[in-house]
Amino acid sequence: xxxxxxxxxxxxxxxxxxxxxxxxxxxxxxxxxxxxxxxxxxxxxxxxxxxxxxxxxxxxxxxxxxxxxxxxxxxxxxxxxxxxxxxxxxxxxxxxxxxxxxxxxxxxxxxxxxxxxxxxxxxxxxxxxxxxxxxxxxxxxxxxxxxxxxxxxxxxxxxxxxxxxxxxxxxxxxxxxxxxxxxxxxxxxxxxxxxxxxxxxxxxxxxxxxxxxxxxxxxxxxxxxxxxxxxxxxxxxxxxxxxxxxxxxxxxxxxxxxxxxxx
Amino acid sequence: xxxxxxxxxxxxxxxxxxxxxxxxxxxxxxxxxxxxxxxxxxxxxxxxxxxxxxxxxxxxxxxxxxxxxxxxxxxxxxxxxxxxxxxxxxxxxxxxxxxxxxxxxxxxxxxxxxxxxxxxxxxxxxxxxxxxxxxxxxxxxxxxxxxxxxxxxxxxxxxxxxxxxxxxxxxxxxxxxxxxxxxxxxxxxxxxxxxxxxxxxxxxxxxxxxxxxxxxxxxxxxxxxxxxxxxxxxxxxxxxxxxxxxxxxxxxxxxxxxxxxxxxxxxxxxxxxxxxxxxxxxxxxx
Numbered sequence: 001x002x003x004x005x006x007x008x009x010x011x012x013x014x015x016x017x018x019x020x021x022x023x024x025x026x027x028x029x030x031x032x033x034x035x036x037x038x039x040x041x042x043x044x045x046x047x048x049x050x051x052x053x054x055x056x057x058x059x060x061x062x063x064x065x066x067x068x069x070x071x072x073x074x075x076x077x078x079x080x081x082x083x084x085x086x087x088x089x090x091x092x093x094x095x096x097x098x099x100x101x102x103x104x105x106x107x108x109x110x111x112x113x114x115x116x117x118x119x120x121x122x123x124x125x126x127x128x129x130x131x132x133x134x135x136x137x138x139x140x141x142x143x144x145x146x147x148x149x150x151x152x153x154x155x156x157x158x159x160x161x162x163x164x165x166x167x168x169x170x171x172x173x174x175x176x177x178x179x180x181x182x183x184x185x186x187x188x189x190x191x192x193x194x195x196x197x198x199x200x201x202x203x204x205x206x207x208x209x210x211x212x213x214x215x216x217x218x219x220x221x222x223x224x225x226x227x228x229x230x231x232x233x234x235x236x237x238x239x240x241x242x243x244x245x246x247x248x249x250x251x252x253x254x255x256x257x258x259x260x261x262x263x
Numbered sequence: 264x265x266x267x268x269x270x271x272x273x274x275x276x277x278x279x280x281x282x283x284x285x286x287x288x289x290x291x292x293x294x295x296x297x298x299x300x301x302x303x304x305x306x307x308x309x310x311x312x313x314x315x316x317x318x319x320x321x322x323x324x325x326x327x328x329x330x331x332x333x334x335x336x337x338x339x340x341x342x343x344x345x346x347x348x349x350x351x352x353x354x355x356x357x358x359x360x361x362x363x364x365x366x367x368x369x370x371x372x373x374x375x376x377x378x379x380x381x382x383x384x385x386x387x388x389x390x391x392x393x394x395x396x397x398x399x400x401x402x403x404x405x406x407x408x409x410x411x412x413x414x415x416x417x418x419x420x421x422x423x424x425x426x427x428x429x430x431x432x433x434x435x436x437x438x439x440x441x442x443x444x445x446x447x448x449x450x451x452x453x454x455x456x457x458x459x460x461x462x463x464x465x466x467x468x469x470x471x472x473x474x475x476x477x478x479x480x481x482x483x484x485x486x487x488x489x490x491x492x493x494x495x496x497x498x499x500x501x502x503x504x505x506x507x508x509x510x511x512x513x514x515x516x517x518x519x520x521x522x523x524x525x526x527x528x529x530x531x532x533x534x535x536x537x538x539x540x541x542x543x544x545x546x547x548x549x
Contacts, residue, residue: 030381030382030383031382031383034381034382034386034389034392034393041389041392043396044392044393044395045396046396047392047395047398048392048395050399051395055480055483058480058483059479059480059483060483063482063483064482065478065481066481066482066488068321072322074322074324074326074327075324075325075327078323078325133476133494134314135313135387135391136313136314136387137311137313138316138322138495139494140322140323140325141321141322221478221482222478223478224478252388255388256386256388256389256392258388258392262479262480263395263479263480
């Protein structure tokens with residue numbers, strides 16, 4: 001008799017354990033409250049502002065991202081996102097080996113600039129071996145050479161009211177039904193003036209390849225890859241991000257990614 | 264050696280009383296962790312699905328191989344997609360669960376199936392928002408618990424195993440295997456050791472390996488990647504600790520049901536717990 005009771009108890013135990021794990025499935029019930037306009041999502045996204053503030057407090061303006069030795073470059077830099085822009089303006093420049101390329105620097109500056117690649121290469125340069133961290137989760141170490149963005153901002157004499165640097169790019173991203181939109185990104189002045197923030201024209205000792213953003217891309221070493229715009233067409237200094245795209249500060253940000261990508 | 268009659272006498276003498284077992288902070292943090300870990304797990308799997316491979320070292324090997332786990336969909340010999348999981352170089356067919364999942368007419372080609380991710384559809388941006396929100400909640404609960412437990416003695420009295428707890432481990436283990444649970448005020452040796460490992464090793468490890476994946480935190484605390492042997496190793500450890508916590512969760516739930524789910528749940532909700540106590544034995548009702 002007692003044997004039966006124990007068996008029944010054990011059966012109930014196992015059934016209870018199994019039943020208690022049921023909430024694990026059927027999570028599409030949560031999808032609704034996580035859609036782009038949902039309140040719950042907006043509330044949770046506030047945690048990212050907290051992360052931004054705490055990290056800015058902890059990191060300090062000039063602390064450097066880790067730099068590696070050349071021996072740790074074991075592979076080419078893995079390209080991601082658009083790797084071969086098909087925009088007519090870009091193709092024309094590419095076919096002329098970027099000889100006609102000019103970077104325009106405008107917006108809240110006292111002296112708007114239009115710089116050729118040679119002019120950029122003749123400015124002070126910085127070379128750094130750093131780790132690129134993609135938002136997807138992978139990492140890749142490479143050597144980047146370019147002109148510090150701070151030097152370009154000084155040359156253009158950034159106005160004190162400038163709060164952001166906005167990068168406008170040549171590559172058009174396909175958004176399916178909602179059409180096409182040009183890639184753009186933005187960073188604050190703290191990241192813009194960071195010593196490791198460079199406009200890179202060289203990768204692993206060679207001219208920057210097309211797949212990695214030729215002729216010019218930005219490196220922001222304390223943030224994730226999607227902040228580091230490729231195929232830069234122009235730089236604009238701004239006090240507000242609202243006029244750009246959907247106003248969230250970048251192509252991926254408009255699709256729901258965090259503006260601060262230090263995590 | 265107790266005889267059957269002795270055992271009967273013992274059972275008659277046994278009195279059942281209710282005591283206050285879990286403090287308010289223990290209960291609040293317990294349920295905060297339960298909710299937070301649920302969402303952290305499912306949003307974490309969503310994030311993992313964006314690049315379903317784990318590596319050792321600072322970087323991911325694309326031109327070389329430092330992968331320890333990868334989950335993907337491949338085209339099989341018969342032309343159908345198969346789920347292929349490679350663990351430490353060993354290929355395992357995981358069609359239906361990992362790599363390829365979902366119904367025959369609506370296959371999903373992603374590492375973890377839709378029913379295990381938040382949100383269920385592929386959306387890395389939303390997965391990250393959910394993950395970082397609950398990461399803050401999880402860490403805040405941990406900090407509160409740790410400080411409170413240091414002050415009120417919970418850590419020293421209830422969590423850290425004593426020498427006699429460790430000596431009694433084999434006995435405690437055998438008792439558990441025989442499904443005999445002693446309902447007392449304090450945790451037994453096995454409980455103490457498993458809670459100490461989860462709370463003092465796995466939880467901090469989870470928070471630190473998570474921070475090691477942040478490029479911002481790498482600049483703030485360069486030591487982080489060195490402690491864990493590189494950002495990608497930290498990501499691998501983060502994943503491995505997740506598996507350990509899932510294992511702990513499964514055993515934890517099983518033990519709740521085996522030891523009496525009503526009593527256990529009541530103690531974790533209201534704090535009140537029914538214990539077995541010998542007649543005439545000391546101890547005050549609190």
